[in-house]
Amino acid sequence: MQTNTPSRSTIRLTRRGRLALAALGAVVAGTAVAVPLLIMNGDGESRPRALVVPEGWRASQVYAAIDKTLDLPAGSTKKSLAKADLKLPNEAEGNPEGYLFPATYPLQEKATPHKLLARMVDTADKKFNGAPIAAGAQRNAMNVYQAVTVASIVQAEAATKADMGKVARVIFNRLERGMPLQMDSTVSYALGRSTPRTTEADTRIDSPYNSYQRMGLPPTPIDNPGEDAVRAAISPTPGDWLYFVTVKPGDTRFTADFAEHERNVAESDAQRKKADEAAKK
Numbered sequence: 001m002q003t004n005t006p007s008r009s010t011i012r013l014t015r016r017g018r019l020a021l022a023a024l025g026a027v028v029a030g031t032a033v034a035v036p037l038l039i040m041n042g043d044g045e046s047r048p049r050a051l052v053v054p055e056g057w058r059a060s061q062v063y064a065a066i067d068k069t070l071d072l073p074a075g076s077t078k079k080s081l082a083k084a085d086l087k088l089p090n091e092a093e094g095n096p097e098g099y100l101f102p103a104t105y106p107l108q109e110k111a112t113p114h115k116l117l118a119r120m121v122d123t124a125d126k127k128f129n130g131a132p133i134a135a136g137a138q139r140n141a142m143n144v145y146q147a148v149t150v151a152s153i154v155q156a157e158a159a160t161k162a163d164m165g166k167v168a169r170v171i172f173n174r175l176e177r178g179m180p181l182q183m184d185s186t187v188s189y190a191l192g193r194s195t196p197r198t199t200e201a202d203t204r205i206d207s208p209y210n211s212y213q214r215m216g217l218p219p220t221p222i223d224n225p226g227e228d229a230v231r232a233a234i235s236p237t238p239g240d241w242l243y244f245v246t247v248k249p250g251d252t253r254f255t256a257d258f259a260e261h262e263r264n265v266a267e268s269d270a271q272r273k274k275a276d277e278a279a280k281k
Helices: 017-030 059-069 076-084 113-128 131-139 144-157 161-176 184-191 227-234 258-280
Strands: 036-040 046-052 104-106 243-248 251-255
Touching: 046 059, 059 076, 059 113, 076 113, 104 113, 113 131, 113 144, 113 227, 131 144, 131 227, 144 161, 144 184, 144 227, 161 227, 161 243, 161 251, 243 258, 251 258
Parallel strands: none
Antiparallel strands: 036 046, 046 104, 243 251
């Protein structure tokens, strides 16, 4: 067990910086609303024919997307959960976060929030409870729900598909050493925001999702991961990494040495400052 974990004021395990945020800005903005596929009616008006749920959407985003696509009052889909009777694992305790599987869902006649949510959960159930995922979770001393929770963090933290296996390995390495995960994405989830930047004050929030102060995994997934993230969660890349930071888009650095990580963070800060100054001109 690690006993010399650096202080929370100096660690920024997963901060990507404003350069990375700017590169992802269009994607983040686009995922806050519904992504419908449209088809023309006979009278020339368009109507949604399918709902596209991107990888990494939170349940709240899915609810808002369904409301918008079905032209329902805001909050209708979330209210329908009480009567939805979704086939979720017992650990979920009725919360579908992590099980609203990212995919394209055709809108059938008389589509309802309950029917759409049920199809998403059924799709997740088939994907997650197949032999490869279940066996992979067991191989890592987890149940499937825990594997999905790890995958949700991987989905939120990895800047690229290539980084997913490494991020998963950092999670496992820190868990095995008795270190807090210190993932900014879990704090952002607790705060209900999408920015990856976390302040010292943020890390003091009283929440079971605050992985700076709470040990182990968060109580639920923090988004709805795709297949690549789930595969990374059950088959993480071999390595001894404990820290990572995105210095600039396409340059995420993983290390097991805290001093090296501090240097990487300093470079990331310099890049961010440089970008901030350029944006002001």
